[in-house]
Amino acid sequence: MNILVTLRIQGALLLFLAAALLLPVPFSLYYADGAAVSFVTSASVALVTGILLFKGCRGSMELSVREGFAVVTFGWLFYAIFGALPFVLSGAIPSFLDAVFETMSGFTTTGSTILTTIEGLPESILMWRALTHWLGGMGIIVLSLAILPMLGVGGMQLFKAEVPGPTADRLKPRIQDTAKLLWGVYVLLTMVEVLLLMFGGMNFFDALCHAFATLATGGFSTRNASVAAYDSAYIDWVITLFMFLAGINFSLHYHALRGKLGGYFRNEEFLSYLAITLGGTALLVYLNHGTVYASLADNLRFSAFQATSILTTTGFATADYELWPVMAQYLLVFLMFIGGCAGSTGGGMKVARVLLLFKHVQVQLFKLIHPKAVRLVKLGDTPVDRDVMQSILGFFALYMGVFVVASFLMAATGMDLVSSGGAVIATLSNIGPGLGTVGPVDNFAHVPTFGKVVLTGCMLLGRLELFTVLVLLFPSFWKK
């Protein structure tokens, strides 16, 4: 472990954070909400720490696999801690731990909040919440890769450690160019959504915050009642569409923007994702028919929104699904585990992993009937590497393990069974709202302190897909 280089890169990352912290200042001045000073102060703290680390830690710039894991994990921790400063300084969230929870929830695009009322907060604080989503969605490391030439060497290590999914696509030979392209697509989609939302009657500020939260599959809203506050079918459908787009592998969007629309339909993961979205919606419509919603149009609107929001792990809410039939809720829990596509901004286990897991089981059963047959697990027409398949099996076991242990710890804090399980999956899959006392119309304010620490950990584990974080716990990781 080369600790010096890890810290040096942390310094560079903090310089970015300092720049990002200044972005809400114009909003603060425009709305005269009085929070500008806290942002400038936070930015200064980040800047000074960043410069100290960057200048103070000199050494070889060699990045190995180990440093890649450490840089990414610590980068996210540093961001959550320094990003929490404005909340505390402005007085919006007095408790530092709560502020870290909220910031981690933002950067990991979870969208779980400890705030009970949102509407009274300064606009710049709301903007900062949305910004944490947006920066975390495509990945802060990926963003840094796009801009920082010094990370060029060994950048793939960082890229792989942060990008969701079993494998990372490389669109261009240079990793920096790949990162730039992905961010370009991301920015473009965000701008389109802002325009469409404004067309539906939202003001620019709300449209921007919601677009940030949608594209990042985050879920922070500027309203207490989330998207339901606008009560507009148009806005619901626009957000449903963009949540769906944000759950797709961004490499596919890139190819589509270059005119290769067929790429979507040759991608098996996308097809499965589409089938799960449509199938889930159809099943919800069927289960809610007649009992919850009288008209089919309403039923379709709310079922599609909730299904997409949960599957893509965005976590916006337009309906309290805890009032839906138990089977519908069960279906949503199932979707919570699946999550978006690999290479998207969504969380969860990823469609590709679930798909490959099912195929693996199928092959195992097939081999019982044909013992000498050779069969490979394929995604599309390409056989999946045995190492990748094994890491997926490991990931699945680990995901379930983390879920069980964390739920157990939550139950130890005195939460009921449904709520503790719901809170863990909501944070582990980066969704936001869970079940029980942390459902779509509730918040996480009442969770005991220890529980908040556990859930903050779950968010980080889920966003960095377990391995990147857990590998740091091995003693041998730190030895030469």
Place this chain on the structure above:
Amino acid sequence: MKILIVGVGQVGYFLCERLSLEGHEVTLIDSSQEHLNRASDRLNVLGIIGNGASAEVLEQAGIKDADIFIAVTDLDEVNILACLLAREYQVPTRVARVKNIEYTSQSAVLSKEKLGIDLLINPDDAVAEEIVKIACRSGSFDVAEFVEGQIQFLGYRISEESPLCNLTLKELGEIRGIYRFVVTAICRSGQTIIPRGDDSIKAGDSIFIIAHKKDLPSIQYLLQQKDAKPKRAPRVFILGGGNIGLHIARELEQMGFTVRLIDKDEKRCEFLCGKLKRTLVINTDGTDIRTLLDEGVDGADVFIAVTDNDETNILCSLLAKQHGARRSLTLVNKPELLNLAPSLGIDACISPRQAAAGTILKYVRRGGVISLAAIEGSNAEVMEILVKADCGIIDTPLRKLHFPDGAIIGAVVRGETYEIPTGDSQLQAGDRVVVFALPGALAKTERFFE
């Protein structure tokens, strides 16, 4: 004609044999003295030792006056380079054997035009295509297509239960009224003859017919034993997952066959599995009959053996047949073993060099030969010939012309129509004629249409 052949492997040797027998002046180039000796001892050809891709060696072999240049070494690069050299020496016809699909595919960056090659031939592909054709045409063991597939040349084995057994050709002619086809040859214990009216068909014979595609269903009905036709997709077993096996499996699975591909190398099996969609790849030995029976070899419609070992192919084909596979197609490289097939009970033996050589020979011949196929185990050939306006045989009844002995016209295609020729038929310019010729009559037949 002066012909230069580089590389005296299976294909090269076969080509030398055929071309020198036809009276061409053949010069061979090969880097192995042993191979050269084998050819020049037995064949009437000149052998030159050296690298076929070297200008010096080519000049020594007299490339400056060569009419045809054929590069058939085992190395793609040598063949291509040799052809590029031949282009510089302005050899009119250049043929290269190329195994790599990159050069043979339609979308190749370096197309054969750019490489200056008139014919790119891949023996593996040629033989795979041939096996696929035979596997699809149930009942026949040899298939060749002419006039864009309109006219088919088919070989059938006659068993004791066949309705044709013990019929003379005259008697057959009477039934034939409804079935339009020509029996062009009968093959009996290694001898190929063109039958006349009083020759009869015996059990154990192989007969070769020429017929139009649209008449095939009724002909097959006549020629086939009365098997209850199963409704399920035909089940095919392929032994040997080399390039040929892969090619066959890919084509057959696309046609909706149920394909099982067997190879004994595990790594290769995984590779095959990645390349194929619906084929079931099994990692076992061809003689592991227990596993094959578990996978249903007893109900197989076709068993195809295409490993690179002739003995394995023949033995496993016999084993599969013994356990109930309906037909077996076998790849045989060694010419000595090729004639063994009918007596052993294998339905068809396919040789890569014949498949490749057939394609090459068609290019090399002068005259209006458009397409050509060589027959298994004999040197007879079927040719498709374009009748030219100035050849002096048009508008005259066939009986008045001196059509060579040992050759027979199987079909005449004129635009959209076709006819089975009789003595009164007259040829016209632009007709495409499918002719069957025994080896001795080949040259005469070609001259006839000049």
